Amino acid sequence: MNLTKQGSSQTKSIVKTTCLVFSAIIVFWTGAWIVKISLERSCGWLAWGGGLGVLIALTGIGPSYLQGNPLLPTKMSFSLLNVIIIAPTLEEFLMRGAILGNL
Numbered sequence: 001m002n003l004t005k006q007g008s009s010q011t012k013s014i015v016k017t018t019c020l021v022f023s024a025i026i027v028f029w030t031g032a033w034i035v036k037i038s039l040e041r042s043c044g045w046l047a048w049g050g051g052l053g054v055l056i057a058l059t060g061i062g063p064s065y066l067q068g069n070p071l072l073p074t075k076m077s078f079s080l081l082n083v084i085i086i087a088p089t090l091e092e093f094l095m096r097g098a099i100l101g102n103l
Contacts, residue, residue, distance in 0.1 A: 020066055021062070021063040021066065024063070024066075025062075028055045029055070031055060032051065032052055035051045035055075036051075036052075
């Protein structure tokens, strides 16, 4: 009986966290859309790209913060190396060579 109550409590916690994260993502993307409209008239593509980058970062940082996880990595791992060095480098070569080269 106690296990059922504990499982139900965990399920409610997961549902609550999921709803909070989903709501935060919707709010961030709505904010990005509003910022886009206001920046189209004034600052241009640089401010739009920077603002969108910040909002995208917040959609990754926000859920992690709400779940109580550390915001910055605490140890070096292969996945961290992939995110920081390998993936951006590969993406840059792919964009410059395959996609932008054919324009």
